[in-house]
Amino acid sequence: GENVEQHPSTLSVQEGDSAVIKCTYSDSASNYFPWYKQELGKGPQLIIDIRSNVGEKKDQRIAVTLNKTAKHFSLHITETQPEDSAVYFCAAKAPSTGNQFYFGTGTSLTVIP
Amino acid sequence: DTGVSQNPRHKITKRGQNVTFRCDPISEHNRLYWYRQTLGQGPEFLTYFQNEAQLEKSRLLSDRFSAERPKGSFSTLEIQRTEQGDSAMYLCASSLGGAFGEKLFFGSGTQLSVL
Numbered sequence: 407g408e409n410v411e412q413h414p415s416t417l418s419v420q421e422g423d424s425a426v427i428k429c430t431y432s433d434s435a436s437n438y439f440p441w442y443k444q445e446l447g448k449g450p451q452l453i454i455d456i457r458s459n460v461g462e463k464k465d466q467r468i469a470v471t472l473n474k475t476a477k478h479f480s481l482h483i484t485e486t487q488p489e490d491s492a493v494y495f496c497a498a499k500a501p502s503t504g505n506q507f508y509f510g511t512g513t514s515l516t517v518i519p
Numbered sequence: 520d521t522g523v524s525q526n527p528r529h530k531i532t533k534r535g536q537n538v539t540f541r542c543d544p545i546s547e548h549n550r551l552y553w554y555r556q557t558l559g560q561g562p563e564f565l566t567y568f569q570n571e572a573q574l575e576k577s578r579l580l581s582d583r584f585s586a587e588r589p590k591g592s593f594s595t596l597e598i599q600r601t602e603q604g605d606s607a608m609y610l611c612a613s614s615l616g617g618a619f620g621e622k623l624f625f626g627s628g629t630q631l632s633v634l
Binding site: 440449451455499511 | 523525550552560563564574575577612621623628
């Protein structure tokens with residue numbers, strides 16, 4: 407099955423700086439890569455996603471890049487704000503694994519005011 | 520539409536007892552998923568429904584776990600003879616599905632503590 411690795415596990419940045427979270431996946435057939443934000447006591451919330459036919463996608467301060475050859479994808483948050491503090495999860499889905507999403511282990515982001 | 524709703528939010532039980540959780544998905548969503556999340560880990564797939572049919576079940580899922588979605592709307596997840604290792608957050612998600620990808624919408628989860 408698919409294996410998704412995520413780094414770093416914790417990340418602290420000053421308010422206004424950028425944050426980058428990286429994930430790698432093992433199944434070259436994976437074709438959909440969402441990112442989720444999870445705040446304390448809440449379920450994960452989809453913040454951005456990318457499909458394998460696209461190399462980059464941007465939504466305001468959030469962007470995701472995908473390198474299919476290297477099998478890695480990254481989340482970029484610019485101009486970070488304290489409300490960006492949360493745990494972020496990457497995920498991958500491959501047709502070969504049916505409808506299962508495989509999640510990374512999460513990155514705890516702290517934005518220091 | 521208020522999103523995916525899960526009840527109860529918290530459940531404390533003694534080892535050996537049975538527990539049941541409920542999930543109400545977003546009304547027009549035909550796909551429903553159950554995931555389990557332990558501290559410091561990402562969600563782990565348990566099972567998946569399309570309408571009322573349970574189409575996939577994790578090989579890691581013990582026979583003590585059973586899920587239903589009787590009318591293709593709400594779903595229940597039952598754990599029989601609970602063990603301390605069952606302590607986790609149980610998340611429900613729903614989606615419309617799609618040919619290439621799908622957007623999962625998660626509920627706030629049910630936190631289970633087995634004493």
